[in-house]
Every structure is written in C-alpha cells, then in structure tokens.
Amino acid sequence: MGIVMEDKYHIEINVETRYLEAQSDPEDDRYVFSYTITIRNVGKLPAQLIARHWLITDSNGKTQEVRGQGVVGEQPHLQPGQGFRYSSGAVIETPVGAMQGSYQMRADDGLEFDAPIPAFRLAKPGVLH
Numbered sequence: 250m251g252i253v254m255e256d257k258y259h260i261e262i263n264v265e266t267r268y269l270e271a272q273s274d275p276e277d278d279r280y281v282f283s284y285t286i287t288i289r290n291v292g293k294l295p296a297q298l299i300a301r302h303w304l305i306t307d308s309n310g311k312t313q314e315v316r317g318q319g320v321v322g323e324q325p326h327l328q329p330g331q332g333f334r335y336s337s338g339a340v341i342e343t344p345v346g347a348m349q350g351s352y353q354m355r356a357d358d359g360l361e362f363d364a365p366i367p368a369f370r371l372a373k374p375g376v377l378h
Contacts, residue, residue, distance in 0.1 A: 258356055259292035260327075260364035268373045269338070275373075278342040282371040285336040286320075288352065288364070290327035295357045297326040298333070303350040303366075307341040320352075344373035 265285045272281040290296055303315040318324065325333040339348060349368035355361045 257293045258296065258354070258360065258362045259290075260296065260352065260354060261289040261291045262352075262364060262366050263287045263289075264366070264369045266369060266371055268371075270373075273373075275344070279340060280342070280344050280346075280371075280373060281338060281340050282346075283336055283338045284348070284369070284371075285334065286366075287332055287334045288325070288327065289332040290329055292356075293329055295326060295328045296354045296362075298324055298352050298364075299355050299361070300353040301350065302353070303348060305339050305341060305346065305348050305371075307343040307346040309343055311342060313341075315350075339371060341371060344376045346371040 263286070267283045269281040269283055273279055288298065298319060300316065300318050301320055305313040305315065321335045321337060327333060347368050347370050350366045351363040352366065353361060354364050
C-alpha cells in the first residue's frame with residue numbers, strides 16, 4: 250500500500266546554499282545564508298504546496314521554528330513532472346548550522362501529505378574541512 254501511495258504523491262526536493270558575506274557580520278554573531286530550492290512533482294497526481302515548516306539550528310543548538318503559508322508568497326500548483334524553483338534566506342548566530350523541514354501538500358484528489366525536506370548544511374566557506 251505504501252508504495253502505491255508514494256507513486257501517486259511524491260515530491261522531490263533539491264537544495265543549493267550560499268553564504269552571503271556582504272550581509273553577514275561575524276563580530277555581531279550574524280551569518281546570512283541564501284538557499285535555492287527546486288521542488289518537483291514526480292508523483293502521478295497534481296499537487297499544490299499549501300504551507301511550509303522549517304527548523305533552523307545553529308551550531309550552539311539554538312533552533313528557530315518557522316511556519317507559514319506557501320513559499321515566497323506563492324502556493325505553486327504542480328502538475329506531474331512540473332517543478333518550481335525559489336530562493337530565500339536564513340540568518341543564524343554561528344558560521345555553521347543546518348535546516349530541515351517539510352512542505353504541506355494537497356493533491357488534486359483532496360489528500361494532504363507532507364513532503365519532507367532533508368536536512369542540509371549552512372556553512373561559511375573555510376569553516377568546515
């Protein structure tokens with residue numbers, strides 16, 4: 250049964266991150282990162298991104314939780330095979346952190362499901378070896 254469901258409702262998520270040195274201020278514990286996310290509907294049914302949920306954690310263990318409707322002011326409706334790409338940002342107090350979360354999706358048959366966003370690293374270049 251699980252395989253059938255995943256075949257119908259399957260969202261693929263890819264992430265690219267960048268450290269924004271010009272907007273960061275390490276002396277004030279301010280590290281700014283941008284991330285670009287590509288969401289692709291690889292399932293069999295059209296689905297709309299309704300909401301987002303993020304956990305943003307710095308290397309001190311401080312976690313910010315973010316919930317909201319859609320992404321960048323949009324709630325994209327994706328046909329099978331269609332993708333949506335957007336960029337946003339995060340500010341943390343350490344040069345290294347991580348983000349993870351999920352998108353709440355609603356398929357055209359009315360079923361709501363979560364598309365997990367795998368954890369990804371935010372890191373100032375040269376900090377990790």
